[in-house]
Amino acid sequence: METNRKILKVGIVLIAVLVVIGYVGVYLLRLDEPVVIEHYIEEQTYFAYQQSPRKINVELYYIANSTDDRVVSRIDFPEHPDLQVPASEFGMHGQFAVFTDGQQQTPGNIEGRYSIRTVYLEFAFDEDYQEGESIEITEAEIHLSDGSVFTAEIGSINFHFEEEHSNTIEFLSSSGSNYQTVTEFIVEEEIELVGIESEFLTLIQENLEMRVNGKNFQEIQGMIIEAGEKISIESNIKSSEIVGEKFRYLQLRPKIRFIKENGEEETAPTIAGWYHRQEYDFYEIFQYLQLKGAL
């Protein structure tokens, strides 16, 4: 019986110590308020091809405590108070929950003490926005279902309004996954390539493998494409090993710039956008939150 008594003592001490460590850990890892990850989003709207209001869907990701059952009920953008953007964590065609009733499961992917949450936003732009105009959003005022509000730096979301894009190159086909896309175009007249453009290209340059007709995208300047030939763009975004870069959500719409036979310079969208978000584990989230000074 003495052995049993020893097992009991050791067991109870072990459980008690682990419970205390657990409580201390839980309070140390607890977020005072949710943390929005960095978003780098560029979207073009072409008036000639879209009817008013021109809608653009954007996803916004944030990290909350895994026990946080509040949901985002509204998002305002202090830099653009006129923007009224429906926001929901249940999808745009789902439920716009303002209050959770305890029965409904809180959305989000739980990783340890945290949950990665997605807010679905639907921007709608009417005729007030003029050709050549741009909107940049870097800050969001996020309203939660319990009435609390927090302001967060969200990276940079840019919308550009243009009348139309070049028709010199015609889209043929596109395929791809979250990480890799292959897009093909056919050229109507002889062109000389200038380069690939994206506002946030520098952010992913080191992790981007992109080839235009088999050639590195940084070396395509001066490449001549004859009329009737194809342009094939293969791009692959590698996952970054740097903590800060892992938590960047990218939604880019790269454009191809070229010079026509008559010397005019034009750009055309490469159609397939680059959407890039990595999956995170508990330790990576912890590292990111430490980096952001949230813990």
Place this chain on the structure above:
Amino acid sequence: MDRGYQKIFWGLIFVTFHLNLGPLRLLPPFVGWLILISGLHELTSRFQNSSISIESFQRAISFGKVLVALTLVDTIGTLVAGGALMESLVFLYYPIIVIMLEIIIFFYILEGTYKVFSELSFEERKVETQKKLRTYMVMGISSAVILIFTLFFNHTGTMVIGVLLGIVAVIYLLVYFSQLKKFWEQDPLGKPIDVENKLW
């Protein structure tokens, strides 16, 4: 004796397995603990004025009362706050504290049983009780440790292992309490036990 173990058996069933009517739990766990305590009272009263030590059973009763209080707060809290109270971070390790107290209670119940067998010179039963207690404690403590990590990391896979191990530990105890009940029911030596005069 047999009625005491029977009540402990049913008490343990009611605290472990839930019977719900919609959101309402028909037999809240504190009722199970009360039944179990009542069984322990039967055991202590049986040996009250004998040379057999009832100290272990009395300790089990004391810890049982703590669990009655805790589970009563849990039940009222759940009724009033609709579960939100128990889901708060303060109560994160509440289930572990309950498991810890359970392990202590069953340690004392089986230690008391061991002492009874020891005093009455049921050697085989004494050794068996000791072994059963050891196996139960190893399973119970392992289950608690796994669940501590599970609750911290929100890991479903390990939660299943921890919960299953806990259920196996409880079933293991239930089987033994059922055997103990039958043992005393069958009148082990063919005549009534007179503990006071050590006649059996």
